[in-house]
Amino acid sequence: MRSKLMIFFLLLLTLTFAVFTAGKIIFLLTYEFAIFILLNYLYLRYVKNSLDLYIIAHEEKFTVGEEAEYEINLINNSFLPVFNVEIRDYSTVSGKFGLMEGYLASFKNKKFKKKFTLPRRGIYFVGPFELKIQDPFGIFTRVKFYDFKIKLKVFPKVRDIKPSLKAAQQLGIVEAKNRAFEDYTNMLQLRKYVPGDSIKRIHWKVSAKKGELYAKEFQISAMSEVYLLWDLNKGHFLDDVDGKLDEECAECMVSVAKYCLLAGIPVNLLDYPSGQVQVRGRTIRDFGAFMEASIKNFPVYDKGILDFEGLDVVIPKDATLVLITPYLDSFVLNKLHELQDTGVEVLIYYVNDYGKIKDKIDKIRVGMVFWRHKNGEKVKGSFV
Template sequence: MVQEVKQRLARLAVRPSIRFLLVAILLAIAVFTGMATGFDLFYRLTYILVVTLIVSYLWVQLMHRSLRVEVTGRPRLARVGDEILETVTMHNNAALPKYAIEVSDLADIPGHRGGVAVSISSLDHAMWTMHIQTRTRGMYHLGPIRVVARDLFNLFSKSSEFGERDEITVLPRVLELPGFEVPTAQLHGDSSTRQRSQSVTPHASSVRDYAPGDALSRVHWNSTARMGKLMSKEFDLGRASEIWVLVDLDRTVQAGELEESTDEYAVTMAASLVKRHISAELPVGLVAFGDERYFLPAETGLGQSDRIMQYLALAKAEGDTPLNEALADYEPLWGHNATLIVITPSPRVDWVVGLSELMRRGVRITVIQLDLESFGGIGDVAESQEEMLSRGIPQFYIRQGDNIVEQLSNRGGLNGAPTAESDRQILAGV
């Protein structure tokens, strides 16, 4: 209702431009000079300017009148890099044709600009497709559609808005990473080692005869009906191998803009790794410290993948928790059955010590470090790279503009270093 009232008020307003102010000043000078000198030339100029203003004003009113706009085909979900297509139909219900009507979508998607100019015959309509490129993940809005009519001299303009604002969630880009392998040979999928549990867990492994004291929640009714006797479910502790992805969204270590920013690179890699390991039927969990603390326990299945993608889409690089504190907060989660993949642009060294402690406890670690300086930030990652090398922490190194798929292959990026000298040292040790 409020949006409709605003749109109606907007249709009533004709806005003068800067050119109108210049014409108004010129008109005032012509009138004053004509009255002071009596020259006919100034009176004629006054008449011409007045007629121009009146005609321009009426032109805008006529061009804007009796227009109706419809929008169809707006999606609710998109992915970074997708092109959103929406069909716009403009109807001219007036007997006069419309010329050079400007039409644009007021979407708040970063990087979106521009529109089209449309001319429509009398009592006709025009239909076209608007293209909106998605460059960053997040929750955005499409619409409303703004229609602007101008006169031939651009003295006046009149605009109005049609339609509603529709939400759209832009999910992170997902890349295929066939060459990425975590540094362990102990990961398993469905055939992983399981441990029996006396408690009810999400992992039901088999059925057995009902035993006195079993709760009704343990009874497997389908098997009971088939076997003709009470059967109870047996549970285990789940898969022995879990993949955890930790994304560092601390605002103090971010740099770059739009899709060429550290947080977009980090989230793209996180989403790609989640997809890869979920597809391998491994349980995957997420930890991200951004504008909020985003946490999802390790689970399997497409539902888990969808939940993580939603979290990654909404997470903003506005966190105030350094990586070393994030590791300390969630350290109890990770045991000898966990593989932790850390994605960070942080050039600090203190978090490397925390990772060493996790490795000592049997947690398998992989670090993907972004070169902050290559994104326009301040901070040399050479010291943290050397510290990880000395402690035997597997690492990948990503610069702005790198081919992520190539860099996240064990041949292209494992133990990568930020300098040519470090690269030579690594190659010499292979």
């Protein structure tokens, strides 16, 4: 701005001097000076319209901790060189940065690579971008804005785990003596009919051949449902300055969901604000929905764990509630104990240091798994 004012001041000064002196040479210098300024202005307008900016992101989905990059390609489509250009990047992936390129020859392009590592899950954007262009003498400045964005999704890590579950929970394809879990599509064997068997079990064709009644026994497969309750109470993450605790909770959620889906266990993610089902999954093909949910849910709520109306109605009897939380107190434990007394199996994934609940271990009457296991102890559950 200062250089521009100086140029116009000199132009006005020479014009004034030429008028008062009526000197032919002075007028000629004034005209040449004015044409010089005009040419710089026209040059800048032409060059601005001849510049193009392209952004290339080879991948759009990442895992927390992975290195990612995108490429900025600046192209000069003009036969005139560009003397001063600055690229301003307003991307949310790493904050804005200025990149100066002092010279770009005619019909040439320049590539810049931006590498970064994102420690937190979520949705990020590459862009928008801004070009700041100046004429060779810095008299005029023009800005060209590119309002396009590339969406990048950063998902939590998925770990291979084997949750420690009680046999009574009947999760997955496991043996069970309860006939409620019989799979009527898979007959295991035939046996002689005994009083008390349902008439629906009688195999009539075999009974007709044998001359006596035979009953069908079916393969037992327990297909109970799992309900994931992911603690998103912001008050439980006050000490989580670097976001590591939040990331571990997200890892736990997607890891448990993947295990259930691979084992053929129906799994549901509860919506934290309402307590209703947010995501349902039956097979591993549904796992993508849980990954998407992991980058849209964050601990931003004031609502307490289990502070939902009708949670015992949403979760059917004989189902399993898996609570993923970094915080446990007496109130929460009492609620979980009451829920388990209604017939719902409860399993806690505690995502925090063991020392924070060491004094409460003896009061916990539900299954428990410690996601962190620095102390190496096994307490009422198993460590991941």
